[in-house]
Amino acid sequence: MHRRGGKRIRMDEPPPEYESPMTPAIEQENYGNYGHSTGMYSDSYGEQGGTSSSDGMFESPPTPGLRRITRSKARGLVAPPPVVTAASHSPTSSAPPVRGRGRGRPPGRKNHSEGVNSGEDESSLYHIIRTSKASLTNIVDDWIESYKINRESALISLMQFFINASGCKGRITQQMTATMEHAAIIRKMTEEFDEESGEYPLIMAGQSWKKFRSNFCDFVQTLVKQCQYSIIYDQYLMDNVISLLTGLSDSQVRAFRHTATLGAMKLMTALVDVALTVSVNLDNTQRQYEAERQKTREKRASDRLESLLQKRQELEENMDEIKNMLTYMFKSVFVHRYRDTLPEIRAIAMTEIGVWMHKFHANFLDDSYLKYIGWTLHDKVGEVRLRCLQALQPLYASEELKGKLELFTNKFKDRIVAMTLDKEYDVAVQAVRLVISILKHHHEILTDKDCEHVYELVYSSHRAVAQAAGEFLNERLFQPADIDPGKTKRGKRRLANTPFIRDLVQFFIESELHEHAAYLVDSLIESNAMMKDWECMTDLLLEEPGPMEEPLDNRQETSLIEIMVCCVKQAATGEAPVGRGPTRKITSLREMKQAGEDKQKLTEHFIITLPPLLDKYSADPEKLANLLSIPQYFDLDLYTSGRQEGSLQALLTKLKHIAQVHHEPEVLETCAKTLEILCTEGHSIYTRCDVSRSTIIDMIVASYKEAIDDWRNLMLGEETPNADEIFNVVSSLKKVALFYACHNLNQWNLWNSLFQDVKDLESVLPQEALKYCLSSCFYWLLWGLKGLEVIHEGGGLITQSVTELREQLDEFIDAAQDIIRSSPNQSLREEAYVCLCDLLVVFSEQLRSTGAYLSSLVCEPDRNLQLLLNEFVQTYVFVPEQDSEHDEHRIEELHKRRNFLAAYCKLIVYNIMPTKAGADVFKHYVKYYNEYGDIIKSTLSKAREINKVNCALTMCLSLNMMFQTLSASGNQVTRQHEDFFSLKELAKRFALSFGLDAVKNREAITALHRAGILFAVSGAEASEDPTGPPPNLPFLEILTEFTNKLLKQDKRVVLSFLDRRIATGMPSSRGEDWQPLLLYRNSLVHGESDVVPTTSKRAYGRKRKDPEEEQDRDDDGSDHEFPGSLYG
DSSP, rough: HHHHHHHOOOOSOOOGGSSSSOOOOOOOOGGGGGGGHHHHHHHHOOTTTTTGGGHHHSSSSSOOTTTTOHHHHHOOOOOOOOOOOOOOOOOOOOOOOOOOOOOSSSHHHHHTTTTTTTOTEEEEEEEHHHHTTHHHHHHHHHHHHHHHHHHHHHHHHHHHHHHHHTOOOOOHHHHHHOOOOOOHHHHHHHHHHOTTTTOOGGGGSOOOOOOOHHHHHHHHHHHHHHTTTTTTGSSSSHHHHHHHHHHHTTOOSHHHHHHHHHHHHHHHHHHHHHHHHHHHHHHHHHHHHHHHHHSTTTTTOOHHHHHHHHHHHHHHHHHHHHHHHHHIIIIIIIIHHTTTTSSHHHHHHHHHHHHHHHHHHHHHHHHHHHHHHHHHTTSSSSSHHHHHHHHHHHHHGGGGGGGGGGGHHHHHHHHHGGGGGGGHHHHHHHHHHHHHHHHHTTTTSSHHHHHHHHHHHGSSHHHHHHHHHHHHHHHHHOOOOSSSOBBBTTTBOTTTTTEEEHHHHHHHHHHHTTTTTHHHHHHTTTGGGOOOOOOHHHHHSOOOOOOOOOOOOOHHHHOOOOOOOHHHHHHHHOOOTTTTTOTTOOOOOOHHHHHHHHHHHHHHHHHHHHHHHHHHHHTEEEHHHHHHHHGEEEOOOOHHHHOHHHHHHHHHHHHHHHHHHOOOOHHHHHHHHHHHTOOTTTSSSHHHHHHHHHHHHHHHHHHHHHHHHHHHHHHTOOOOOOOOHHHHHHHHHHHHHHHHSSSSOGOOOHHHHHHHHOOOTTTTTOOHHHHHHHHHHHHHHHHHHHHHHHHHHHOOOHHOOOOOOOHHHHHHHHHHHHHHHHHHOHHHHHHHHHHHHHHHHHHTTTHHHHHGGGGGGOOOOOHHHHHHHHHHHHHTOOOOOOOSSOOHHHHHHHHHHHEEEEEEHHHTTTTSSOGGGGGGHHHHTTTTTHHHHHHHHEEEEEEEEEEEHHHHHHHHHHHHHHHHHTTTTTTTTTTHHHHHHHHHHOOOOOOOOTTTTTTTTHHHHHHHHHHHHHHHTOOOOOOOOSSOOTTTTHHHHGGGGGGGOOHHHHHHHHHHHHHHSOOOOOOOGGGGGHHHHHHHHHHHHHHTOOOOOOOHHHHHHHHHHOOHHHHHHHOOOOHHHHHHBBBB
16 A cells, blocks of 8 residues: 655654753744635645644644744744735834833833823723722623723723733733834833743732632633623734734743733634634524425515524634634744643643643644644643643544544544653543543553553552542443352352443552552542442352352452452541551541441441451451451440340350460461450440450460470470470460560560570570560550559549569569570560660650659660660661562661661650760761661651750761771871762752751751861870871861851851861972862852962962962961952
8 A cells, every 4th residue: 555655644743853851932023914704824834733744744843934034033034024914903014123121120211101001990901900999790781881982092992901910010002003103012011021930920828819810810711701792803802902912922922922822812712702702603594594495485584584694794704814813923922832842731721621622622723723633642740731631531422423423533642652751640530530530432542552551550549540530440341241240059149230340450469569468459439339348348258159159269369358358447447548648638528428327338248247257267367357347347236136146146256266276477467456446345235345355365274284384394395395385385475476566465464484585695595586576575665654643533542562673674674675685586686676765765754744753764874875776776777788589578677777866866756865976867868878877867856856956966967977087097088089068068958958047047957067167177295296187177078068057157266166176387288188278168168258369279389489488488377368369
């Protein structure tokens, strides 16, 4: 098959010049000659907007008309002769276009020149519309009346409105309109424009200006609507308004260009509405004419036929004139402004062309217009891309318009699909919605790969994007169809959602993101009812498959249970998963009501179905751990109100059985948590659940005592325990520790038995068992504190109990420190560290505010404990990341280290340890920024809130430590060394953290400089060369990063302090080693003198050229030496 000749067009790529900056505003020649007849339009522009063949439609943006020249090219060129028209009311182009002034005030301009009104005219259209003194309809009606009386003065008031709406105070006079063309008037207004502030009504903030923007648009449209039957065809009003707006839209002045473009685009939209009305009237007239013509000669009214024919001709002429106006404005304004440098203007153009296409699709929904939207999909500004997608949305939502979009969809489909991954989330959401519309009306165009791009977005961290992708998933995979869902083995008919839930499970498995079921559920739960079809889900799990059904395999069952539990959690709580959605969302009453109803429904269903589910999957730990969490979201009162005590007893029996036979941490943790929820005081089932809890804990404690007694007997007999005996002691301690986290086991008096192994560093208990012993003792102390509060509230005596708890607390802290120092097992040291940090937070100064009776329990870390915790952090947190083949293991390790660091930083944030204890942590801010930057930044911020000066001194201490590390090798610090640059980067980050308020941080910054100077000059006494620089002098270069945070008067104080601490007049003070001092001093005196400093290289050159003169200088270290040596 032969292809037509010519260049092959690639419409799906942006136009070639799009990569360069947007074209600036360009001067249009002869816009004052907006024509008065259809011949004038066609003479000026020849043809309708872009009427080339569809194959070449999207090649590149249209080149501006041949009669348009840029300002830069206009200089020295002679304008073509003006076009002369008969009986013209608008000014003709009788002079070359004059180049308008750019921004700012022209030289020599007077403040009160002729034509400028210093006060606002209260009778002006601008003032009336801005202050909303009357309804827009009344304002327009009044203006029309004045236009009928004197159209020249009415036109001037309208033109003045557009000038004032741009923020210009210049006045258009009758003399101007009589003697000057529009180009000259615009030039005059440009000269009167005071644009130094850069603000004008369309961009000014505030409710009143927002209202004005709305009124501005409505006024233009109301004006055209009220004038649509006669005035807009009088060849005077529209000619002059379009001429003015076209000229202003080409102005170099942003305010004129922005305001005029908005006015012109809204004018076109209003004309589109008029064209639609004319079109309807034309169709009606044509129909009436045909009906009258079909009548027999006897019944036909010849005068009516003639009047209908005349009316039709008149309407056709009106339609042609409106179309010519639209074409003229499109080519004069839109074609140039859709690529304007200002994104707001480009956004206006895209918004309005979408309106025209949707309303007047017979004229505008064509590839010659669609190409502008297609090109602008590549815009660099998100808001403009968003407007493009919003313009396309109603077009794709219409079934009747789909045929006209086929070529455009083929060419730009890939770009639209790619925009679903846009960095601007609003754009991504709109792109997904547009792809959904394409799927509905052009489903054959989307490939499987395109769909997969959107599928993956259901796991996006941004909720709106994910939910939009969920709607796409519904449209693509979960559409109702006439499919028989089948029957179970016992003949129960499957529910309608059964095939969809099977598909959802398969989708989840194939996506290979098995830890993110909660994200998938959140994407679909608000748009698909099957996510709350509990009966359908449990039937798939409990009912045997029918003869024609395929049973779920193990992986599918696991995935379905995980999805079901996530659905239960979100339906009952109404909360989005962690990491998605706003962090402080206020739940509305409607959402709370919905969550309450969902909670009741799921409780009624799972009260009955959960026990058999636990029965069926009791041997599978992963499924069991998920299923056990379901009662945590029950409405517990339904057990009694629904007469389901039997189901409650069945559940409690299952929990006891699970606690007895299972040993997996996830299962036991969930079991303990669920039992805690069931035993919530205040519910009618509390007594029964509490009895069951006591029974379960009795069983666990008895198992522990039996296992530990057997173990100790073996140790006394010096026997070697076998695998079963080791398993028994580890398993029983695991259950004690995990249940201790949720339930108070102190009444079983396990402290002595548990702590016996914790304090014995030579204990032969397995390391895992020792870890659980340590954890159990930790919870003993926490429950002990809780018990004291309860006893005190009840009026009991607690003096002895407080003393005992204090002794146990001291013993535990000592034992934990010994473990951290000397235990060979890393996991045990980690557990001891976490327990210590948490205990220091719980037993901190805040206990005194709880009650004086607890003040003796306050525990303050001594210097040794602080050093121990810091050493642990340096050893186990700030370590190079190991290359791991498994990403999951690497992420888990990083998460664990982050927890260690957070535990330490909490002690600083809560003022339990002094701020300076964080110096060793802060020094890693830059090096480990990706891993811990958020934690360290937050700690710095909180430390500054506690005490700004201490925080600043701690920063200085961190920098000192890093500097000393550089010089630890004994060599002089090299300022060109990579580590030195890293140190400067750290100082820069510290400086940025102080923010912009120099006054607020004044004392802190000054203290930091003084501490830095003292450090820099220290060590000079031990130096071998008494005339040489102090060994720490390069630190002053680090200190320069903080100089810009000093106030001007403080710079002088710091400079004086520096001069008192270090002598600068010695002969060798011009060498390379002294450069940090010169740099620092230069930064302090910057702005104090008008003399420009020279580079250090030049200073050296002077010294070498005249060494004798240098030796003759006074060695008094005075400040006067520096200008002579540092400034040219």
